Amino acid sequence: MQKSITSFFKPKTEGAEVPVTPKKEKSAPKIITKEESPPEAKKPKIKSEDEEDTENIKMETSQDETKVQPKTEPKSPAAKKVTPMQLNSAAPVSQEEEENYDPSMETYHPLKHAYWKAKGVTPYLALARTFQVIEETKGRLKMIDTLSNFFCSVMLVSPEDLLPSVYLSINQLAPAYEGLELGVADTTLMKAICKATGRNLAHIKSQTHLTGDLGIVAEQSRVSQRMMFRPAPLNLRGVFQKLKEVAKISGQSKMTLVYDVFVACRLSEARFFIRSLIGKLRIGIAEQSLLTALALALVKKNHHEECKLNKVGDVYKDEIAETTLLLKTTYCQCPNYDIIIPAILKYDIKELSTRCPMHPGMPLRPMLAQPTKGVHEVLERFGGMHITCEWKYDGERAQIHCNEQGEISIFSRNSENNTAKYPDLIARSKNFIKKPVETYIIDSEIVAWDVERKQILPFQVLSTRKRKNVDIDEIKVQVCVYIFDLLYINGMALVTKPLSERRKLLLEHFQEVEGEWKFATALNTNDMDEVQQFLEESVKGNCEGLMVKTLDEEATYEIAKRSRNWLKLKKDYLSNVGDSLDLVVLGGYRGKGRRTGTFGGFLLACYDAENEEYQSICKIGTGFTDEDLKVHSESLGKSVISGPKSYYRYDSSLEPDAWFEPVQVWEVKCADLSLSPIHRAAIGIVDNERGISLRFPRFIRIRDDKSSENATDAQQVANMYQSQDQVKNNQKICTQMDMESEFY
CATH class of the missing domain: 3.30.470.30 (DNA ligase/mRNA capping enzyme)
Incomplete structure (x- = not known):
């Protein structure tokens, strides 16, 4: 029989079948369908195939594995509060504590609520639960605060896990310039899920098409599965190492490693493990948010004994601002967490820039x-x-x-x-x-x-x-x-x-x-x-x-x-706008007439760096040849998602026929910029209730050299709007009228 579980995941000694379906998940996986709030609609239920595939859903174990004598763990006790004495002992953790771990709590304490303190190794489930909570959170500040709480616990309890925690939170395995990517095809992942759960490939494909998220399909497939032996819980460090191994190999060996980890996944671990492999974590945490969360965690770590964490932002506002600036400045000249994370754990934050200097071979972010x-x-x-x-x-x-x-x-x-x-x-x-x-x-x-x-x-x-x-x-x-x-x-x-x-x-x-x-x-x-x-x-x-x-x-x-x-x-600005804009494609509108069969128009957005969100700025349908539309429809068709991200800002009247991952940047020109009651670009900068839109936008080219976060940002859009002659003239007239009214 095929060896399926490595020594990294040792089975428990219980011989009877143990259901892995929990009594109740704290919160169900969600798919965003509207801008105003995260979706509340029910997920498409995946039909169980237990009756059809009973012979397939039991894991195969080799004779070598049955000889292993794993350490026996007592059964999970009933849920109860953890006392300080229990935290310092090797007392077992209840399943309910694991499932209900919530770093977004107002009363969160980095030691008391770090249920893995006795073991000193961060469970992968704790990170997965953190991601799940963040995914279900609306406000960006709350998302950052939640991630900072988890980072703070890791710093105090298991500091060696901070580096993999940081990388996994932005879905990276190494610095971007090293080019280490997972490169796992969706079909390979689907086959691994089938092998681990007994599902058939057609079923997994149909459910993925229905939900638009293979991670959720994987999670629901694992939850409904019964197993003869329960693998040892995954730890964060181990999963990170396995992901790096997956990135470095190819062929059948890649699928074997994916399978070995997936069979040990519990609850939301399956969702985020699969998403990591796909390269789309879908939690809305970008690099600037991560650096802010890391800085906030450092301040919380320094004051966790003397101040409640939910008050740190008010009491230590200046320290947080200084720490954030130091961390972001250092990252600009030394964009390598392998160097920065050990330094912040070992030295004072004020020494960070000298401990992490720039040097050749490590690219700087350009001016x-x-x-x-x-x-x-x-x-x-x-x-x-x-x-x-x-x-x-x-x-x-x-x-x-x-x-x-x-x-x-x-x-x-x-x-x-x-x-x-x-x-x-x-x-x-x-x-x-x-x-x-x-x-x-x-x-x-x-x-x-x-x-x-x-x-x-x-x-x-x-x-x-x-x-x-x-x-x-x-x-x-x-x-x-x-x-x-x-x-x-x-x-x-x-x-x-x-x-x-x-x-x-x-x-x-x-x-x-x-x-x-x-x-x-x-x-x-x-x-x-x-x-x-x-x-x-x-x-x-x-x-x-x-x-x-x-x-x-x-x-x-x-x-x-x-x-x-x-x-x-x-040289080539149009009559009133001094530069082209680089905008992110968020959605597509089905073509009509000659454009039937392709997308005939698109919804574009600028990037708000402060709030880390994409804000709609225009609909565009000019500047394309028929061949352009065919190419765009094919390339963007691979990035279609089931609904808008929580960090897409748009008016419901603009909802496209298909939503895309924010993966493509287009250079666009226009006649001028104007205030708009429906677009959200730079809203709150020039006008509190209206955003800025482009008049007569025209497609120029795809910007392959730019990522979506390097697109034209909201402040640039506001500056371009305010630099227009007609806007300046109106401002002068208003100023003159104000002066005259004061005089009279």
């Missing part, structure tokens, strides 16, 4: 520019300052690193490792070094290059270049790197130095090589006529426009920020 729609805005912002203008190249942002061993790494604006995509750049990386350099980090733009004409080619040409397994001898699209900043040189970080000093070091250590490495064409001037002329020259040079930057004052490199110290002045 971004604010859009502007005319030279006059540059004058308003930078009047009296020393500024420089650089051509804005139409290519792919690239951060190029060289470490102590001379190894070159190339990262995208999303911190994805693109090193394998550019073997030609690595081969000629020593050509542009002028003085001895041991380590460096440069910020640049990679553009397609016409070798014969010696000129820049459009971005569309660069996008045709092969992305993976690139053979240097087969490269057809040549590239040139335009360097515009130096962030690190010979062991010294430069991000706090002014641009004038960074540029001086750049020119001292590196040199241009025709068609391979060039410095961004730049002009230092305070004359707006010269800026206008330089803008026209950049357009003739096949560039998008200009980047205008301060040289000395307010001229540091602001990691992961869209700063007003960098302004972008683009």
Whole structure:
């Protein structure tokens, strides 16, 4: 018989069948269908197949496993309160305590309610229950508070589990730039569920189609299953290690590992284990929320004996703000939890930035520019300052690193490792070094290059270049790197130095090589006529426009920020809007007439970074060819979900025919921006009751280089709206009328 349960999951010694169906789940899994509140509708009930598949639902165990003599555990006692004496003893934990673990309680205590304290190893069920509670929570602040309570318990009881807890909470196994992904197909997961539960594949597929969530199908399949032997409970550290093993292997071995963990899942563990494998956790916790929760947990940990946790936010407001800022700043320069988590457990938070410095091989979040729609805005912002203008190249942002061993790494604006995509750049990386350099980090733009004409080619040409397994001898699209900043040189970080000093070091250590490495064409001037002329020259040079930057004052490199110290002045804005917008596709509307059979229109949204939610900004149906619509319908069809996420903000009148995961970003142009009673973009920033919408939006292209969280954010939308001439003129008129009314 096939060996199905590894030594990681030892069976108990009870020989009789033990039902695993609990008397009552605290809260049923939910599928969101409306914006106003999480859904209350009943889930589609999965029909039991126990009568049909009785022979299949019993687990197979090998002779080797039956020889194991596991440690016998007493049966779960009746539910009762846990006293401090019991917490310090090895007393067994009741099943009801496990099932009802709730880190969202107002009276939550990180030690008293950490039911795993006696064992010192965090159960995977505790994390799954935390995810379940967060999924059912409406408010973002409450979600963050709930996660912080769990993190606080882990820090105090089982600190070695904090790192896997953090990674699992954002559905990662390692830093993003390492590219470690699970890559488990839905069909593989369905087969593992069938094998573990006795269900047939057709049944699992039909229920997944009905609910739109394989995680819920997996959970309900496990709950309704009876077993001869109950595997040992899963622990968080062990599950994390198993997931890393799954990511590193392929073929049948991957399914075997998935099966081994899944058969030991209890209750909501099955739901979130399967979702982790799919890559869609669906709890609404993004990286900024996680960092905030981690900072809050640190403050709670420091004061858990002297203050009730539900009062920490009020009593230690300043400490929370300082800790959050320190943690987020450190993460910007060192985006690696493998380094940060051990440091926050061992050292004072004020030492964090020195304990976790930036170094080559670890990408920084790039500094971004604010859009502007005319030279006059540059004058308003930078009047009296020393500024420089650089051509804005139409290519792919690239951060190029060289470490102590001379190894070159190339990262995208999303911190994805693109090193394998550019073997030609690595081969000629020593050509542009002028003085001895041991380590460096440069910020640049990679553009397609016409070798014969010696000129820049459009971005569309660069996008045709092969992305993976690139053979240097087969490269057809040549590239040139335009360097515009130096962030690190010979062991010294430069991000706090002014641009004038960074540029001086750049020119001292590196040199241009025709068609391979060039410095961004730049002009230092305070004359707006010269800026206008330089803008026209950049357009003739096949560039998008200009980047205008301060040289000395307010001229540091602001990691992961869209700063007003960098302004972008683009050539191709429409009459009243200074820049295009990068928007997330949330939903699709079925086409009619010629567009029948595809999506004919789409619901787009901006990203509100403060509240970590997607806010509707327009419906779009122009700018598409028939081929575009076919491609969009096929690609977005793979991301269809059963209903909107809890963090989608939209008016019910805009509800599309199909909702999508927020996975695709589109560049869009428009005639202007206006206040809207139905759209939610930037609501509360310009107007308390109305959001901002786009008039006459037009599709330009897909932004493969941007993730949904890097889309145009709500504050940018508000800034673009307020910078419009008609809005400024109205504000002047209103101000004048107010002054006149005061006078009279």
